[in-house]
Amino acid sequence: MPENPLPHQHFDEESLSQFTLAGEQMRSLYHSLPVSLLSSIIIALILSISHWKVIGQAEIILWNLLLCGTLLARLILWIVWHNLHQLYSTFFWLNCFRAGTWLTGAAWGSAALLLFAHDDTIYQALLAFSLAGVASGSMTSLTVDKYSSLGFVILAISPLSVVIYLESGPTAIAMTSMTVLFIFFVIASSARARNNMEEQLNKNFRLMQLTNKLNYKQKLEKIINNAQSIYIGEGDIKSALGTLLNETLPLCQSELGFIGQVSREAEKKPFMRALVFGSLKKDERLLENFRATNLPDNGEYRNLDNLFGMIMQSDKPVISLNFSRDMRAGTLPPGHPAINNFIGIPIFSGREQIAILGLANSPTGYTNQTADELEPILKSIAQFVLTMNHEQQHEYDKAALEASTQHTQTILNDIADGIITISKEGIIQSFNHAAETIFGYRAKQIIGKNISELMPASHRALHDEYLKNHVKTGKKNILGIGREVSGLRRNGNEFPMDLMVSRVFQNGEPLFIGIVRDITEKRRIDDLRNQFITSASKEILGPLNVIAEAINRLQTNDQGILPEPLQHAVDIAQSNSVKLQKLMGDLIEMQNLSNGDAPFKFETQLVLPLMEEILRRNQAYSDIYQCRVSVKADATNLTIHIDTARFYQALAQLLQYALKLSEAKNEIQIRISEERSKIKVVIGIASKTLTENMRKNLSDYFGSHNNPVNHGQYAEGDLGLAIAKEIIEKMHGKIYFENKADDYYFAVEFQQAAKQFA
Secondary structure (H helix, E strand, O other), rough: OOOOOOOOOOOOOOHHEEEEEEEHHHHHHHHHHHHHHHHHHHHHHHHHHHOOOOHHHHHHHHHHHHHHHHHHHHHHHHHHHHHHHHOOOOHHHHHHHHHHHHHHHHHOOOOHHHOOOOOOOEEEHHHHHHHHHHHHHHHHHOOHHHHHHHHHHHHHHHHHHHHHHOOOOOOOHHHHHHHHOOOHHHHHHHHHHHHHHHHHHHHHHHHHHHHHHHHHHHHHHHHHHHHHHHHHHHHHHHHHHHHHOOOOOOOOOOEEEEEEEEOOOOOOOEEEEEEEOOOOOOOOHHHHHHHHHOOOOOEOOOOOOOHHHHOOOOOOOOOEEEEHHOOOOOOOOOOOOOOEEEEEEEEOOOEEEEEEEEEEOOOOOHHHHHHOOOOHHHHHHHHHHHHHHHHHHHHHHHHHHHHHHHHHHHHHHHHEEEEEEEOOOOOEEEOOHHHHHHHOOOHHHHHEEEEHHHHOHHHHHHHHHHOOOOOHHOOOOOEEEEEEEEEOOOOEEEEEEEEEEEEEEEEEEEEEEEEEEOOHHHHHHHHHHHHHHHHHHHHHHOOOOOHHHHHHHHHHHHHOOOOOOHHHHHHHHHHHHHHHHHHHHHHHHHHHHHOOOOOOOEEEEEHHHHHHHHHOHHHHHHHHOEEEEEEEEOOOEEEEEEEEHHHHHHHHHHHHHHHHHOOOOOEEEEEEEOOEEEEEEEEEOOOOOOOOOHHHHHHHHOOOOOOOOOOOOOOOHHHHHHHHHHHHHOOOOOEEEEOOOEEEEEEEEEEOOOOOOO
């Protein structure tokens, strides 16, 4: 058993103190033995010569033989200890020394029987002083062991005390008392010497413990510093972990070890990925072959039913002191190095297990204290594994970002609209393929230049001023609002384009995204359409008005003269001419609205009187479709801010369309209400027979998608719906079609005006 245990070997302080005290006692006793033997021989020689003529020579020779025999035996014991003391335990050599000391004490005590001069007090005193001197001399060498000193004194002096007491002389009692006192002094001196030695040894032991801890801490710091230096110098976490493991193995007296990374699947089931392996075994080639075959780097281990699985599911170290008999271990694969004992230490970051340190084949075994003493190593492993996780996540995110960027760039290049991004200083950052086509620049030619390069000279100063004001004040102005502007191609030609500008933030700085569309062709087609409508309206409305007037006079003047079939034809012609006049009027109105040529004059008005006036003006339509119209308001003072004439025009179109869809002899209800500071006007449709396609068509048209009305379903009045929608939206209102429990209606919403009427 080693005298200086490694820090990870567990001994309680008391047992280790006793163990060290016994060793110190043994060394002190054996080191003083030669001097003790020599002094014994000298005293024995003096005593023998002085008593040679007083005592029988045979007794002197016998006593010398006894004493010399014990001294020779102790000398042989000293020689054997000096050469073979490592083969046996400290307590074995200590007990052997005590036995020799007790035999020597008995040999000195026999002098009281063999060398006592019964009739000569002088020689009695000489014998007493000699034995007392021997006993006193023994105190210098035997005081460290109370058993040796006490046994020697009792066996050496007690026989003389008994003999003197039996002589019944005047000094017998005094001599006996002195002997007892001497034995007491020996015991006290031995105890004091032992206490002093124990105190000194305890101080030395604590000092040794502190030194060992400091040395152990320094070794741990050196291992960690070496690993960190490798990571800083090479940037390779696996190399750093390999160094950390290979330098930890000898510190823990372990032959084998590994570090594994613990990850979790989507269902939170853990698995281990091997990172590095370490070994102190001499035959590295066979071990490397086994690793390459069975333990590849980054190999994943998902079996939770063996020892490794227990570690992944535990929050404490898993220890196996006899691996071959451990039912948890399972069977090692062929070629695996033998494992005698093992410890698996889970490593955590917060509450999440992220790694495992495994150690095997320590001659002293493993305890939970092993994991406690390796805490700095475990923290370093946790830091390296966390760094590895972050790097892996970074690489994954980087790859995903690159893929997303490539995908986004592909979409941007394939999109028909030009997309341009600029900085807050107006510098172009990106320029997609469609923008290249629109403006005639290659991306590399225009990126880095000011966006004003793409504008006519008359707009450049305004744009730069707008950017400065926006950055300074934060006002959005045109952000999120589409508008028509002029662009400048590379060849110097100006062209019309739609522009939508939005803003995002990148690294805390604003980035502006402009979406442009070349509307040259659209503008050309619109111009052609407008020219056609203008020309057609002039060419058609003039003759149409004449025809309508002629038919009207024919009906008025020749009433009752024309034959009935001809009269019916005249009525049809008159009705169609009215419809055609209305259609042409709507067409011109729609053109004016779309071109922005129709001015709006906003004012605050009560809603209820407006709707009553609309009913009065459209009473003829109610009579034609044979439906009664009623209006009901939750309050009479509800107001909106609108253009009155345009409001009449829009709501009349909706009412006429509702009359057209309603069934004859039914009532159409108009309801006016307030909901969350908004005024809502609902125009019902008195019909239960609207098909699903008809309802879907109207919902889509008035919805967010603005799908056109299916003209196959609604031939008459479709243009009126478009006019109503355009007018209401230009007055900042909202229109939609609703269907609730077979109730169909148009709903129009306006923000309630601030002004109230009594």
